[in-house]
Amino acid sequence: MAVFEVNHPLVKHKLGLIRQHDISTKDFRELASEIARLLTYEATKDLETEPETITGWNGPVKVERIKGKKITVVPILRAGLGMMDGVLDLIPSARVSVVGLYRNEETLEPVAYYEKFTSNINDRTALILDPMLATGGSLVACINMLKKAGCTSIRGLFLVAVPEGIERVQKEHPDVDIYVASIDEKLNENGYILPGLGDAGDKIFGTK
Numbered sequence: 001m002a003v004f005e006v007n008h009p010l011v012k013h014k015l016g017l018i019r020q021h022d023i024s025t026k027d028f029r030e031l032a033s034e035i036a037r038l039l040t041y042e043a044t045k046d047l048e049t050e051p052e053t054i055t056g057w058n059g060p061v062k063v064e065r066i067k068g069k070k071i072t073v074v075p076i077l078r079a080g081l082g083m084m085d086g087v088l089d090l091i092p093s094a095r096v097s098v099v100g101l102y103r104n105e106e107t108l109e110p111v112a113y114y115e116k117f118t119s120n121i122n123d124r125t126a127l128i129l130d131p132m133l134a135t136g137g138s139l140v141a142c143i144n145m146l147k148k149a150g151c152t153s154i155r156g157l158f159l160v161a162v163p164e165g166i167e168r169v170q171k172e173h174p175d176v177d178i179y180v181a182s183i184d185e186k187l188n189e190n191g192y193i194l195p196g197l198g199d200a201g202d203k204i205f206g207t208k
């Protein structure tokens, strides 16, 4: 498994803005989407292409098109929806598969409540979307659900992660690659990422 921390200046700048404590719902949403777009650019840079000849303005012209497995985007409800528009901006024809998970606030264990996958998920690369990778429990649960459905090619896109969550996923699912805008320091006693973003779901949905 490879972990890519995307150290692009635009990503760093936008992370600085999204960490602001009094950020509005509107700004948080816009920045989550913009960073997701930049992560998508990185997470798709090794997709294979194949040559094709099309008719251009002056006759035949050789172009390239993406070949191989098509993509399904997998937002983890709720907060993952905040990254979806940014990803679909770059991959507009991707199918969307949805996983509903919430973290029990006391045990920090993930609770699954919804699953709706695109057909033929075994023929697609899954791009899991979630702003936060904390203990890693939610990501491991989501990967388990995807693999059970037959998916064999999985990547995850996150705004912020911590080393312990990454290590857990590396151990349980060494075949899954992770793209993250920032690997932060640690979890606090309530399982929140420091310095982190706070509760990403609440910030995207305006529920606090």
Ligand SMILES: O=P(O)(O)OC[C@H]1O[C@H](OP(=O)(O)OP(=O)(O)O)[C@H](O)[C@@H]1O
Pocket: 076, 077, 078, 079, 080, 101, 102, 103, 104, 108, 110, 130, 131, 132, 133, 134, 135, 136, 137, 138, 139, 165, 191, 200, 201, 202
């Ligand atoms: O790595 P973990 O320790 O599992 O924590 C990360 C999960 O917690 C958050 O979701 P939350 O449970 O707050 O649900 P929400 O998106 O509905 O707010 C976040 O969006 C991740 O899914």
Ligand SMILES: O=c1cc[nH]c(=O)[nH]1
Pocket: 079, 132, 134, 191, 192, 193, 194, 196, 197, 198, 199, 200, 201
């Ligand atoms: O810091 C965290 C950890 C889990 N979920 C969040 O929304 N934020």
Ligand SMILES: [Mg+2]
Pocket: 079, 199, 200, 201, 202
């Ligand atoms: Mg939440």
